[in-house]
Amino acid sequence: MVIGESKPLAEILEMIKDFKKVVVAGCKGCVTVCNAGGEKEVAILASELRIARKAAGNELETLEYTCERQCDPEYIEPLDDLVKDAEAVVSIACSVGPQYVTARYPFVPVFPGLNTISIGGATEHGVWKEFCQACGSCIIGEFGGLCPITRCAKQLLNGPCGGSSEGICEVGKGSIPCIWQLIYDRLKNLGQLHKMQEVKLYKNWSTSRDGGLRTTIREELKQ
Amino acid sequence: MTAEYTAGSRLEKIFKSGQKAVTGECGPPRGCDVEHFKHKASFLKGNVDAVNVTDNQTAVVRFCSMAAAKILLEMGLEPVMQMVTRDMNRIALQSNVLGASALGIKNLLCLTGDHQSFGDHPQAKNVHDMDSVMLLHTVKTMRDEGKMVSGTEVQGRPKMFLGAAANPFADPAEFRVIRMGKKINAGAQFIQTQCIYNMERFRKFMEMANDMGLTEKCYIMAGITPLKSVGMANYMKKFVPGLDVPDSYITRLKGVPKENVAAEGIKIAVEQIQECLAMKGISGIHLMAIEWEDHVPEIVKAAGLLPRPKVD
Numbered sequence: 001m002v003i004g005e006s007k008p009l010a011e012i013l014e015m016i017k018d019f020k021k022v023v024v025a026g027c028k029g030c031v032t033v034c035n036a037g038g039e040k041e042v043a044i045l046a047s048e049l050r051i052a053r054k055a056a057g058n059e060l061e062t063l064e065y066t067c068e069r070q071c072d073p074e075y076i077e078p079l080d081d082l083v084k085d086a087e088a089v090v091s092i093a094c095s096v097g098p099q100y101v102t103a104r105y106p107f108v109p110v111f112p113g114l115n116t117i118s119i120g121g122a123t124e125h126g127v128w129k130e131f132c133q134a135c136g137s138c139i140i141g142e143f144g145g146l147c148p149i150t151r152c153a154k155q156l157l158n159g160p161c162g163g164s165s166e167g168i169c170e171v172g173k174g175s176i177p178c179i180w181q182l183i184y185d186r187l188k189n190l191g192q193l194h195k196m197q198e199v200k201l202y203k204n205w206s207t208s209r210d211g212g213l214r215t216t217i218r219e220e221l222k223q
Numbered sequence: 224m225t226a227e228y229t230a231g232s233r234l235e236k237i238f239k240s241g242q243k244a245v246t247g248e249c250g251p252p253r254g255c256d257v258e259h260f261k262h263k264a265s266f267l268k269g270n271v272d273a274v275n276v277t278d279n280q281t282a283v284v285r286f287c288s289m290a291a292a293k294i295l296l297e298m299g300l301e302p303v304m305q306m307v308t309r310d311m312n313r314i315a316l317q318s319n320v321l322g323a324s325a326l327g328i329k330n331l332l333c334l335t336g337d338h339q340s341f342g343d344h345p346q347a348k349n350v351h352d353m354d355s356v357m358l359l360h361t362v363k364t365m366r367d368e369g370k371m372v373s374g375t376e377v378q379g380r381p382k383m384f385l386g387a388a389a390n391p392f393a394d395p396a397e398f399r400v401i402r403m404g405k406k407i408n409a410g411a412q413f414i415q416t417q418c419i420y421n422m423e424r425f426r427k428f429m430e431m432a433n434d435m436g437l438t439e440k441c442y443i444m445a446g447i448t449p450l451k452s453v454g455m456a457n458y459m460k461k462f463v464p465g466l467d468v469p470d471s472y473i474t475r476l477k478g479v480p481k482e483n484v485a486a487e488g489i490k491i492a493v494e495q496i497q498e499c500l501a502m503k504g505i506s507g508i509h510l511m512a513i514e515w516e517d518h519v520p521e522i523v524k525a526a527g528l529l530p531r532p533k534v535d
């Protein structure tokens with residue numbers, strides 16, 4: 001899923017400093033699951049913004065709504081009623097959401113209240129890690145089901161580099177496992193260590209963002 | 224008998240003549256102070272066969288390795304141009320290989336490079352379109368088949384003698400030789416190892432390399448960095464990933480009066496050089512006297528490696 005993290009309050013306050021009435025819009029998708037942009041976080045952010053603005057002697061009015069999904073025009077529609085009375089929108093969906101909101105309201109300023117961090121998942125309570133960078137052509141089958149593009153700091157397809165020490169990556173001050181050690185262990189478990197000897201050649205990055213904006217078309221579903 | 228050369232660099236010729244080679248290293252400065260760079264390099268002249276010029280090592284901005292290599296050529300020194308894949312994509316890398324070859328540079332060391340989080344621009348974007356293994360394959364293919372990564376024909380093939388690095392001390396230990404083998408398969412003709420301090424572990428690494436037949440396919444140079452001080456030894460041990468400096472060396476450095484520490488460091492380096500040269504499969508020494516270039520003549524001499532061989 002998409003992992004997000006709230007922006008610092010001061011940054012959001014700065015973005016909306018010229019407005020008196022804003023909509024705070026959340027999303028019930030991924031960002032609800034990672035406790036960053038769901039109904040609860042919408043309520044908390046709205047009240048924090050009001051309190052801060054009140055303390056600054058410049059009161060703010062907030063309207064709250066959490067969409068079923070913000071990456072779907074149909075589910076943004078219910079915002080119409082709130083937006084017509086407001087001067088701006090703060091979206092705390094992943095950064096796809098605010099862009100859908102922007103598309104729907106051409107004359108209303110829209111701001112992101114959240115930083116979209118990664119495509120990943122929780123590894124323990126309160127900890128989320130990145131697993132995929134959407135390169136557009138998945139090759140993890142060649143690497144024991146683990147992604148070196150995302151999880152190796154140098155994106156090596158022929159790792160591990162000389163900085164791999166006791167299973168830990170040289171990058172990240174000891175906090176990140178060396179994915180190439182994990183790939184090695186995994187291939188060993190699978191009896192496929194010989195795969196580590198293959199020289200891996202060039203990745204085709206044209207399916208990644210390097211090829212330009214990506215559009216996915218499924219003809220059979222198009223109307 | 225005339226040996227067949229891929230690039231015909233002095234380094235390649237010395238290896239192929241069966242003599243032990245010695246390379247040094249000279250890092251370009253963090254500015255364009257050419258005189259300082261030339262001054263450092265001047266200590267290497269006549270004392271080593273070729274000089275590595277680093278490519279923004281530890282991800283710190285310095286003047287570029289191609290310019291540094293060209294300056295060495297003008298000084299009558301043979302460069303080993305280092306190139307990292309961190310900062311350039313396949314377009315820029317191939318372009319630089321062609322440019323370097325056009326300038327007369329004949330030795331190329333292909334690296335992935337240190338991550339930018341260690342350097343002076345940690346907010347930089349990294350590229351990593353390729354890794355070191357792929358870069359070796361790229362240049363080999365340009366040289367031997369006259370083809371670029373895309374298959375486009377190269378008009379005027381870059382004659383490069385290709386090198387790579389190997390760290391015998393990283394993990395998983397049993398894989399380090401295999402990874403070196405991958406680099407050799409991809410195109411590496413010579414290897415310069417990471418600085419060696421743990422001689423035991425290095426000996427095992429070389430035994431494996433011999434067993435796998437790698438030392439017959441490639442010239443392996445043992446990387447030696449003299450320890451200048453106790454502080455440096457401790458720093459290497461603690462902070463340089465994958466480097467293990469055994470306590471015995473630190474004890475030795477601590478055991479001599481302060482004014483003799485440098486001399487003791489040199490003594491250790493000389494012993495290491497001799498020990499490495501005695502190992503089966505070692506074809507030379509890569510002496511990385513970091514900001515200590517002025518001591519290179521003394522070390523090479525003490526190790527009995529002077530005069531350097533002449534080749535034509």
Ligand code: SF4
Nearest residue numbers: 132133135138139147
């Ligand atoms: S190979 Fe590409 S698609 Fe597959 S997990 Fe890695 S980044 Fe994602």
Ligand code: SF4
Nearest residue numbers: 152160161169178179
């Ligand atoms: S230590 Fe491992 S994960 Fe980190 S950069 Fe090197 S190979 Fe990649």
